[in-house]
Amino acid sequence: MIIIEKVSEMQQWAEKARKQGYKIALVPTMGFIHKGHRSLMKIGKKHADLLVVSIFVNPTQFGPGEDFEDYPRDFERDRKICEEEEADVVFHPPVDEMYPEGFQTYVEVEEVTKDLCGASRPHFFRGVTTVCTKLFNAVKPHVAIFGEKDYQQLVAVRRMAHDLNFDIEIVSAPTIREEDGLAVSSRNVYLNEVERKAAAVLNRSLNYAKKLVGKGIKDPQQIVEKVREQITTEPLIRIDYVKIKDAEDLRDISTINGPALLAVAAWVGKARLIDNTILTPSQERKQEEARKSHR
Ligand code: AMP
DSSP: OEOOOHHHHHHHHHHHHHHTHHHHHHEEEOOSSSSSHHHHHHHHHHHHSSEEEEEOGGGGSOTTTSSTTTTTOHHHHHHHHHHHHTTTTTEEOHHHSOOOTTTTOOOOGGGGGTHHHHHHHHTHHHHHHHHHHHHHHOOOSSSEEEEGGGHHHHHHHHHHHHHTOOOOOEEEEEEOBTTTTOOOOOOGOOOOOOHHHHHHHHHHHHHHHHHHHHHTTHHHHHHHHHHHHHTTTTTTTTEEEEEEEEEEOOOBBSSOSSOEEEEEEEEEOOOOOOEEEEEEEHHHHHHHHHHHHHO
C-alpha cells in the first residue's frame, strides 16, 4: 500500500493503472476509520482491481462554528486499517494541496440539497460535491462507493455524476450499526456513556416507523409525529429534523405509496447525529405479517 499526498502524483498513478487495464475503486472518507468505512472498502474491492481510500477532512463542508477543528483524526491508526483492508493507495492530501491560494470554483447540486441537512447546514453539500469532483479528478476511479447512512449525500453525488457526465459508477453501501442499532459514525466518539445509550433511540424510532407503515399508516405527517414522540422520550436528545421524502428525488410526498426516505438528525450532547431508513409499504406489510405469525 502506498500513501499519496499530491494530486499530480495521484493522477499519474491512476493514469498508469488505467493504461494497464486496471479498474479503480474509490472510497472517499474523512478518516477516523470505523467498521462502516471498512464495509465500503470491502465493497470497493469487489467492484474493481485496485482500491484507493481517500482520507481528507474537507474544510469546505463545515460551516462556521462547526466541528472542523475538533473532528477526530488519527492517521496512523487509519493507515493500519487501510492496510488490513488491502487498500492499494491511501490518498491523504493536505488542505492546501486541495485548496491552494486563489481557489474559487465550487460545484452545486440544486434541488436535492435544499432540505434536510441542506437546510440546517447551508454550505455542506456544496463542499461535499466540490470535494468529490476534485477527488474524482485526482483518483480517476471507475467506481466510487458511498454509504446510505448519508443518504442525501448519496443522492446529491449520484445527481452530480449524472448531470456532469462523470464516467463513474456510484455504488451505495448499507448502513453498518452497533449492536443496539446506533449507526456507526466517527462523531460517536463525542458521546459520553449516558449520551451513547440515549442515542440508540434514533434507530429504534426508525424501526417503529417501519412497523407503523406495516400496519397500514400512509400519512407521512402522522409517522413523523410518532417518531418525534419516541425520540423526545430521551431528554438528552434535541431533534434537528424528522422528515419523510420521496426516496429517489427527495421531494415532499403527501402519501407513502412507494419507497420513502425517513430521515432524522438530532443533537446528542455536542454530536449532531443523522440516521435514516427507507419505508416501503409492501415490504413493511410483509414484515408485519411475519411478526404476527410468530406471535
Ligand atoms: P465520512 O468519513 O463520515 O465522511 O464517511 C465516509 C463514507 O463512509 C461516506 O460514504 C459515508 O456514508 C460512509 N459511512 C459513514 N458511516 C457509515 C456507516 N455506519 N455504515 C456505512 N457507511 C458509512
